[in-house]
Amino acid sequence: MAIRIEGKLLAAQVKERVAAGVKELKEKGIEPCLAVIMVGENPASQVYVKGKVKDCAECGIKSLEIHLPAETTQNELLQKLAELAGDAGVHGLLVQLPLPAHIDEKTVIEAIPPQKDVDGFTAVNVGRMMIGEECFLPCTPAGCMEMIRSTGVSISGKNAVVIGRSNIVGKPAAMLLLRENATVTICHSRTENLKQVCANADILVAAVGRAGFVTGDMIKPGAVVIDVGINRNAQGKLCGDVDYDAAAEKAGYITPVPGGVGLMTRAMLMQNTLQAAQKQALAK
Numbered sequence: 001m002a003i004r005i006e007g008k009l010l011a012a013q014v015k016e017r018v019a020a021g022v023k024e025l026k027e028k029g030i031e032p033c034l035a036v037i038m039v040g041e042n043p044a045s046q047v048y049v050k051g052k053v054k055d056c057a058e059c060g061i062k063s064l065e066i067h068l069p070a071e072t073t074q075n076e077l078l079q080k081l082a083e084l085a086g087d088a089g090v091h092g093l094l095v096q097l098p099l100p101a102h103i104d105e106k107t108v109i110e111a112i113p114p115q116k117d118v119d120g121f122t123a124v125n126v127g128r129m130m131i132g133e134e135c136f137l138p139c140t141p142a143g144c145m146e147m148i149r150s151t152g153v154s155i156s157g158k159n160a161v162v163i164g165r166s167n168i169v170g171k172p173a174a175m176l177l178l179r180e181n182a183t184v185t186i187c188h189s190r191t192e193n194l195k196q197v198c199a200n201a202d203i204l205v206a207a208v209g210r211a212g213f214v215t216g217d218m219i220k221p222g223a224v225v226i227d228v229g230i231n232r233n234a235q236g237k238l239c240g241d242v243d244y245d246a247a248a249e250k251a252g253y254i255t256p257v258p259g260g261v262g263l264m265t266r267a268m269l270m271q272n273t274l275q276a277a278q279k280q281a282l283a284k
């Protein structure tokens with residue numbers, strides 16, 4: 001039976017470290033601040049933003065929640081971003097995705113200065129990650145890596161399989177595993193022999209967005225299974241991409257949903273915000 005990787009516990013440890021760093025900065029007269037912009041009324045986004053604001057409060061980070069109406073034009077949003085980008089009191093800046101269809105996400109993301117891009121979504125930060133330079137790591141993949149490291153299982157030389165190739169999760173998760181010397185395979189909707197590929201994974205990261213996509217027969221005995229999915233099953237219950245009960249029979253370690261990667265993602269955002277404030281303080 002697999003050992004559960006407790007996201008709640010790990011996230012609490014990260015946030016405790018962040019809170020200590022925030023306290024130090026405040027003693028120097030700097031109050032770390034994260035600005036979160038949301039456009040429209042996406043219910044999932046509302047839940048995520050609320051979580052981020054709560055985490056900020058727990059860590060002693062000031063948060064600015066900027067909620068713009070769904071009809072906001074791209075130019076109005078860019079104007080707001082420019083204002084926050086130029087505000088020395090704002091250290092971290094993010095725009096909650098998805099945006100309404102009339103706004104181009106790429107243009108908006110690139111309007112965030114890389115030094116305030118605590119989501120790690122700008123081309124500059126993605127590029128720096130690719131070549132191993134200092135950067136803000138995207139929060140979900142960074143959280144996945146923390147969870148894998150917490151098991152004590154060594155990553156170097158292992159077969160790591162990532163299911164999903166999104167810019168936010170799949171691709172960067174693969175890159176971070178590669179940086180730790182894993183042999184990495186990225187699977188996606190066109191992958192042939194998906195089951196066999198996954199069944200060979202010492203580390204399996206599922207970021208598909210479909211409940212029950214990863215079945216027990218896709219798990220290598222003793223594998224580390226990281227479930228990034230946040231879905232609702234037929235009964236409306238929150239669940240991941242992995243059939244937890246079946247996978248837990250075979251895996252060595254597994255993350256639950258809820259209580260897994262989601263909490264670590266949020267904790268990583270707090271860590272990035274603290275780092276942003278620390279770096280901006282040094283740059284002055």
Ligand code: GUN
Pocket residue numbers: 094095096097098119139140
């Ligand atoms: N929407 C879903 N996940 C994320 C995230 O990590 N950051 C932002 N900005 N939007 C999201």
